[in-house]
Amino acid sequence: MVIKDGDIVSVDFGVSYKGYFGDAALSIPIGVVNKKRLRLLQVTREALTLGIEQVREGNRIGDVSLAIQRHVENNGFHVVKQFVGHGIGTHLHEAPEVPNYKRSGRSPRLLPGMVIAIEPMVNIGTSEVTVLADSWTVVTSDRKDSAHFEHSVVVTDKDPIVLSGEIIEQKV
Secondary structure, eight states, X not given: OOOOTTOEEEEEEEEEETTEXXXXXXXXXXXXXXXXXXXXXXXXXXXXXXXXXXXXTTOBHXXXXXXXXXXXXXXXXXXXXXXXXXXXXXXXXXXXXXXXXXXXXXXXXXXXTOEEEEOOEEESXXXXXXXXXXXXXXXXXXXXXXXXXXXXXXXXXXXXXXXTTTTTOOOO
């Protein structure tokens, strides 16, 4: 796959430090990007911010999920349902799952000290994705554009703490 002017490239990476993990992702516009792609990037970042705003003691994972889903769908895009955010700590992926859409039933409560990775993946076309033969690269099933941003966030008894905040402070 060759990256060219006007593309969006998503990078997802984790860090292990002294037995704990961090996880973050960003989507990078390459060169001159069209207005629809810029809007996709903006809505995806906004969805992440709205999800983070729900990270409050006593709220539920579903509050995070619903905030993301509503914003994305209200702007005419679709959330990926095949991949979800997750708890993070001494393992890169831990419970609970943090979907980008509201599942039926009750979801776990957010408690101080929990760390979750919130990662909206947003598509212009279908919500479906395909993992390519390299078992790593993910593309939308209809090959339309997608964006992905992720922060690792700590639940506190006050405001959430974004652990990966310096990474994604680019302007779109």
